[in-house]
Amino acid sequence: MTVDASAVPVFVAADRGLFGDQPVEVSQVGYEQVQALLIAGETEIGWLSPVETTSFIAEGSDLKYFSTAAALNMYNGVVVRTEDAEMYQTITDLEGKRLGIPGYGTGTWATFIAFMNAYYGIEDPDAYFDVVTASSGALLALVERGELDGALLFSGSSAAARSLPQFETIFSFTEAMQENTGQPLVITGSVATSDWLAENGEAAANVIAGLDAAVQWISENPSAFQQGGEYASLAEAAGWLSEPETTSTVLGLIDEGKWYLSSDSYTTEWMTAIRELVVAGGTLETVPTVEEIFLSPDALPAAQ
Amino acid sequence: MERFKEYSAQIASLIIILLGWEISALIMDTRALPPASESFADLVQLIRTGDAFGPLGSTLFRTTCGFALGFVMGCSYGIAAVLSRTFDDLSKWLLQIAMFTPTLILIFLFLVIFGRTSFTVILLIGLVVLPVVGTYIRDSLRDFDEELDGMAASYKAPLRQRVFEMYLPFLIPSMLAAGRIGFTLSWKVGFLAEIFGFSNGLGWQIRTTYQIYDVAKLLAWLSLFILTLLVIEQMMRFAERRVVKW
Amino acid sequence: MNWSVTPKSLLLNALPVAAAVLVWWAATTYILVQPRIYPTPQGVFTELVRIFKNEGPIGEPYTHAAATLWRLTIAWGGGFVAATLLGVLAGRKKWVFDFFSYPVWIAMAVPSVVWVYIFLVVFGIEEMVPILALMILLAAPVFLGTAEGVRSTPKELLEMCDSYKIGTRQRLFHFYLPYIAPYMVANARVSFAYGIRIVLIAEVIGLPNGVGILVGYWSDSLYMAPIVAWGLLLMATGMIVDYCIFAPLQRRIRREAEPRPASKRQPSGNSRLKRA
Numbered sequence: 022m023t024v025d026a027s028a029v030p031v032f033v034a035a036d037r038g039l040f041g042d043q044p045v046e047v048s049q050v051g052y053e054q055v056q057a058l059l060i061a062g063e064t065e066i067g068w069l070s071p072v073e074t075t076s077f078i079a080e081g082s083d084l085k086y087f088s089t090a091a092a093l094n095m096y097n098g099v100v101v102r103t104e105d106a107e108m109y110q111t112i113t114d115l116e117g118k119r120l121g122i123p124g125y126g127t128g129t130w131a132t133f134i135a136f137m138n139a140y141y142g143i144e145d146p147d148a149y150f151d152v153v154t155a156s157s158g159a160l161l162a163l164v165e166r167g168e169l170d171g172a173l174l175f176s177g178s179s180a181a182a183r184s185l186p187q188f189e190t191i192f193s194f195t196e197a198m199q200e201n202t203g204q205p206l207v208i209t210g211s212v213a214t215s216d217w218l219a220e221n222g223e224a225a226a227n228v229i230a231g232l233d234a235a236v237q238w239i240s241e242n243p244s245a246f247q248q249g250g251e252y253a254s255l256a257e258a259a260g261w262l263s264e265p266e267t268t269s270t271v272l273g274l275i276d277e278g279k280w281y282l283s284s285d286s287y288t289t290e291w292m293t294a295i296r297e298l299v300v301a302g303g304t305l306e307t308v309p310t311v312e313e314i315f316l317s318p319d320a321l322p323a324a325q
Numbered sequence: 326m327e328r329f330k331e332y333s334a335q336i337a338s339l340i341i342i343l344l345g346w347e348i349s350a351l352i353m354d355t356r357a358l359p360p361a362s363e364s365f366a367d368l369v370q371l372i373r374t375g376d377a378f379g380p381l382g383s384t385l386f387r388t389t390c391g392f393a394l395g396f397v398m399g400c401s402y403g404i405a406a407v408l409s410r411t412f413d414d415l416s417k418w419l420l421q422i423a424m425f426t427p428t429l430i431l432i433f434l435f436l437v438i439f440g441r442t443s444f445t446v447i448l449l450i451g452l453v454v455l456p457v458v459g460t461y462i463r464d465s466l467r468d469f470d471e472e473l474d475g476m477a478a479s480y481k482a483p484l485r486q487r488v489f490e491m492y493l494p495f496l497i498p499s500m501l502a503a504g505r506i507g508f509t510l511s512w513k514v515g516f517l518a519e520i521f522g523f524s525n526g527l528g529w530q531i532r533t534t535y536q537i538y539d540v541a542k543l544l545a546w547l548s549l550f551i552l553t554l555l556v557i558e559q560m561m562r563f564a565e566r567r568v569v570k571w
Numbered sequence: 572m573n574w575s576v577t578p579k580s581l582l583l584n585a586l587p588v589a590a591a592v593l594v595w596w597a598a599t600t601y602i603l604v605q606p607r608i609y610p611t612p613q614g615v616f617t618e619l620v621r622i623f624k625n626e627g628p629i630g631e632p633y634t635h636a637a638a639t640l641w642r643l644t645i646a647w648g649g650g651f652v653a654a655t656l657l658g659v660l661a662g663r664k665k666w667v668f669d670f671f672s673y674p675v676w677i678a679m680a681v682p683s684v685v686w687v688y689i690f691l692v693v694f695g696i697e698e699m700v701p702i703l704a705l706m707i708l709l710a711a712p713v714f715l716g717t718a719e720g721v722r723s724t725p726k727e728l729l730e731m732c733d734s735y736k737i738g739t740r741q742r743l744f745h746f747y748l749p750y751i752a753p754y755m756v757a758n759a760r761v762s763f764a765y766g767i768r769i770v771l772i773a774e775v776i777g778l779p780n781g782v783g784i785l786v787g788y789w790s791d792s793l794y795m796a797p798i799v800a801w802g803l804l805l806m807a808t809g810m811i812v813d814y815c816i817f818a819p820l821q822r823r824i825r826r827e828a829e830p831r832p833a834s835k836r837q838p839s840g841n842s843r844l845k846r847a
Contacts, residue, residue: 026533050441050523056793057437061608080607125629125784126791144780154784158535159691161356181537187356254376287551334669342674349693351657357692414583422588424764425809429771430802433790437608442713509679517682517772547685554680555673 022228023064025052026258027176028209030235030281031068033252037238040231043224050177051257052175059084059212065221066228069212071295072135072217072302073276075314076178079305085089085215087225087316089291091232092207095280096274097129097179098193100173102164106189109171113141114191120150121160132194132206133173145166164188176208180259184266204294207282218316226321236281243272287318359541361469367545377549384515384526385553387443391450396504398451399458400496406459407466423456428514432521446518450511457510458503465499501565508561512554610796618800629788630780639782640808643770646702647763650710655755659716659747662721671714679711683773683816701773701781709766720754721747752824760817767809 022045024031034040035047050058059067060082069077074086099120101109109115122130137143146152155163160172165187174182182188198206211228218225239246246256247268256262261271274280292315300308343361350360371377402420406413431449439445519528527550534543596612603609610618622632661668686704694700724747737745774783782801789797 034750048441052435054441057608058440061437061603061605063440092603124787124791126788128791153779154787155696156535156688158538159688161538162355162540162692163696165355165357166692166695175536178536178538181502181539185356185538189816260533330666331669334666334723335673338670338673338674342677353693355692357681411583415587418584418588419591421810421813422806425806425813427802427805428768428772429786430798433786433798437795438603444813475825513682517684520682520684540692547681551677551680555676558676 022047022066023050023055023058024048024068024209025050025055026260027052027093028091029246029252029255029259030232030239031241032255033229033239033240034091034235036252037235039234039238041227043227043231043236045157045228045231046136052125062214065217066211066213066225068209070128070132070208071210071314072132072206072299074210074212075296075299075309076131076305078309078314079307083214084212085218085316086210086212086314087218087321088211088229088232088284089207089282090211090229091236092210092282092283092286093176094134094192094197094274094280095176095194095206095208096183096196097174097176098190098197099171100161100164100182100188100190102167103187103189105170105189109191112137112192115171116149117151118151119168120171121153121155121163121172121174123157123160123175124154127175129173129175131302131304136194136197138303139277139298139301144275150193161185161188178260180261180271181267184264184270186266192235198294198298202294202297204291205282205286206295206298215316218308218320229321233283236275236283237270239281240275240278243276246272261277272298284318285286335461339371342353356538357540358542360545364544364548367542368548371545371549379569380525380527380530380546381553381555382423383443384519384528384550387446387506387526388450388511388515390443391447391515392454392508394447394451395454395511396458396507398455398464399503399507400500402455403462406463420456420459424460428453428517429521432514432518433444436518436521436523441523443523446515447524449518450514453514454507454511458469458507461506462496497568498565501561501568505558505561505565508557509554512557516550596611606796607793608795610799612746614796615803618797619803622797622800622804622830627785629785632785635780635782635785636804638780639770639774642698642705642774642781643766646705646770647709647766651713651759651762653706654710654713655717655758656718659721659751661714661718662724662751665694668718675711675714678707683708687773701770701783704773705766705770708769709762710763713762714759716754716758717751720751724750753821756817756821756824760813760821763812763817764809767805771805779805 022031024047024290024303026048026049031047032049035045055064055067055069056073056077058064059069060077069086070085071086074084077084099112099115101115109118122133124130134146137149143149153169155169157175157178160169160174161178161182163169164172171191179190179193183190192284195206198204211225211232213225245251246253246261248262252257253262256268256271261268271280289311292311296308296314299305346361350358368377402416406416431453435445435449439448515526516528518530519526520532521528525530527546530546531543531550534540534546592612599606599609599611606614621627625633626629629636657667657671661671684705686707687700690700690703694703771783771786774781782805786798786801789795
C-alpha cells in the first residue's frame with residue numbers, strides 16, 4: 022500500500038495493528054509518485070483522487086476506486102491575502118487577476134477546471150484568470166509578498182494556509198461541491214487494480230475496516246497528534262504542526278468528522294456526483310460509467 | 326600567522342553572509358524569509374531532540390554508498406580506457422551521453438523504473454559520479470601515459486611494480502581531487518532525488534517544510550546540510566594535504 | 572596518440588549505444604509493457620517528431636526551447652566572466668581566495684531548486700530568478716578552476732613582471748592568459764555541460780515558459796515519453812556544442828600552450844619516476 026504524507030490514518034492503522042491479521046506494508050512517497058507506482062503495478066493499493074482515477078480509467082488503466090474510508094476531504098482551494106479578503110470574496114472576484122497554480126499537469130488544476138466549468142460557467146479558466154505556475158511551497162510566499170493575488174494550493178500547503186493569519190481561504194473544493202451537490206469531494210481514497218480487487222476482496226475489506234477504525238482512533242486521541250505526542254512526527258509531516266493554530270484547526274475538523282471521511286460516505290449518490298462533476302468538467306471525451314470507476318460497496322465480503 | 330589570516334578571512338565571509346541574512350529578514354519582515362537566529366534556534370532544537378540524526382544518517386549513508394560505487398566505477402573506467410583503445414572507443418559515446426543527460430530526467434526515470442528504494446538512489450548517484458570521476462582519471466592518466474610507458478618499457482619493469490610504483494603515485498593526487506568533486510556531486514544528487522520523491526532524508530525534510538511553508542525549519546535543515554558538507558570537506562582537505570606531503 | 576576518427580572506431584563508438592537502444596526496445600515491448608511510464612523508443616521518436624513539428628499542449632515547443640537556451644546562455648556567459656575575473660583576483664591574493672572559499676562551497680552545495688526558491692522569495696516572479704540560480708551554480712567551479720590556474724603561473728614570471736613594471740593589462744593578456752587559457756576552456760566546457768544538466772531543475776518553478784515547465788507538465792500528468800524526448804534533445808544540444816566549439820578550442824589551446832605549462836607541470840612526474 023503506497024500513500025503520501027497526508028494519509029495519517031494509514032500509518033496509524035498499520036502502527037496500531039488495526040488491519041487485523043491482514044499484512045499491510047505501508048510506504049510513503051510524494052503524491053505524484055503514488056500514481057506512477059500504482060499504474061506501473063509496483064504497489065497493490067494506492068491513494069488517489071477519484072477525479073484523477075476517472076481520467077486514468079478513461080485512458081485505459083485497469084483501476085477501480087473502492088473506498089472513501091479515511092479519504093482526505095478536499096479542503097484545499099484558493100487563498101488570498103487577509104487584507105485583500107474584502108476585495109476578493111468569491112473566486113469570480115479574481116477575474117483577470119494573478120492566480121498562482123501548482124502546475125498545468127497537476128490533478129488539482131484539472132479538478133479546478135472541472136469546477137469552474139461545472140459550477141461557475143467559466144469555460145477557460147486559463148484565460149479568465151492571469152495564471153502563473155509556481156511550485157506549491159513558493160505560492161504562499163508569493164501571495165504573501167503580493168506578487169500573486171491568489172493561489173490554488175495542494176493539500177499539503179492548505180492545512181498551513183487555512184490557519185495562518187496572513188491568508189484567507191475564499192474557495193475550497195469540498196465546500197463548493199457540498200453547496201452544489203450536497204456531497205463532499207475528497208483528495209484521495211483507496212484505489213487498486215480491478216484484477217487485484219476481484220481476487221483479494223477480503224483483504225480490501227480488512228483494509229477499509231482498519232482505516233475506519235484508525236479515523237475513529239484519531240478523533241478519540243487528538244493529543245497523540247499534538248507537539249510531543251505519540252504520533253507528532255506523522256502530524257508534522259502532514260503539515261498539522263507548523264503553527265499551534267494549524268494544529269487546532271485540523272484536530273477540530275477531525276473531531277467533527279470533517280477532515281477524514283469514513284466508508285459511510287461511499288454511497289451511490291456520492292459516486293454519481295463525482296462522475297457528474299467529471300462530465301461537467303468537460304475534460305474527458307467519454308467519461309466511464311459509475312460501475313467502471315467505482316467498486317460497488319456490496320461487492321466486498323465482510324471484514325474479519 | 327598565515328593560518329590565522331586564512332581562518333579569519335574564511336570566518337569573515339561566513340559572518341557577512343549571516344549578517345546579510347539577518348538584516349534582510351528584518352527589513353522584509355515576512356514569513357517567507359525568517360531571520361537567521363530563528364532558523365538556528367530550530368536547528369539547535371532539531372539536534373537536541375535528536376530528530377536531525379535520522380534523516381541526516383540516511384542521506385549520508387546513501388551518498389557515501391553511491392559515491393563509493395561511482396568512484397570505483399569511475400576509476401576502473403579511467404584506467405581501462407587508457408589501457409585499451411577498444412574499450413575507450415566502445416564506451417566513448419555512452420560516457421558522453423551520461424555526461425549530458427539532465428539530472429532531473431534521470432531522477433524521474435529511475436524513480437519510476439527502479440522504485441523508491443535506497444538502492445535506486447545509490448545507483449543514481451553512482452551513475453552521475455561515474456563519468457565525472459572517469460574522465461578526470463582518464464585525462465590525468467593520459468597526460469603522463471606516454472612518458473610513463475616509454476620509461477616502463479625501457480626499464481622492462483614488471484606489471485606489479487609498474488602499478489604500485491608508477492601508476493599509483495600519479496593517480497593518488499588526481500583520485501583525491503576527483504573524489505572531492507565527486508563527493509559534492511553525490512551529496513547534491515542524493516539530496517535532489519530526495520526532494521523529488523524519495524521519502525526520507527534531508528531532501529525530503531526540506532520538501533515537506535517547503536510545502537507547508539515553514540521556511541524557518543527549511544533553512545534549519547538546509548544549514549544542517551551545508552554544515553555537514555563543510556565538515557566533510559575540511560576532512561577531505563586535511564587528508565589531501567597529508568597525502569600530498571607524503 | 573592517434574586521435575583520427577576511423578570507420579572502425581566510429582563503429583565501436585556506436586555499437587554499445589545501438590545495443591542499449593535495442594535492450595530498451597525489447598524491455599519496453601516485452602517485459603515492462605506500460606507505454607505511459609516505460610516509453611518505447613518508437614513512442615519517444617513520435618514525441619520528437621511532434622516537438623519538431625512545433626506541436627505541444629501548453630504553447631509552442633520552439634518558444635519553450637528558445638527560452639531555456641537563452642537563460643542557459645546568459646547564465647553561463649555571465650557566470651563565466653564574473654567567476655573568471657574573481658578567480659584571477661583570488662589566485663593572486665590569498666585573502667580573496669580564503670574569503671570566497673566558504674561562500675563558493677555553499678553556492679555549490681545548495682541545490683538549484685533551493686536557490687530558485689530563495690530568489691523567488693526575494694525577487695518575485697522574474698526572469699532573472701532561474702538565471703541567477705544557474706549563474707551561481709555554474710560560476711562556483713569556474714572560480715575555483717581559474718584560481719588554481721593563476722596560482723600555477725610560475726612565480727619567477729610574476730617577479731619579472733614586477734621588476735620590469737609591466738602594466739596590468741599587458742600582464743593579464745601576455746602572461747596570465749597563456750597559463751590560464753587551458754583552465755578557462757576546461758572550466759567553460761565543464762560548466763556548460765553542467766548547465767545543460769541542471770537548467771531544467773531551475774526552471775520547474777514559477778515561469779510562463781521553458782522546457783522545465785513542459786517537463787513538469789508531463790511528469791505531473793505522468794507521461795514519460797515526452798520527458799525522455801526532451802532529455803535527448805537537451806543532451807544532443809550539449810554534445811553538439813561540446814563537439815563543435817569546446818573540443819576544437821581545447822585542442823588548439825593545448826597545442827599552443829604545450830611548450831610552456833606542459834613542460835612546467837611535468838617535472839613533478841619525472842622526479843617521482845626517477846625516485847621510483
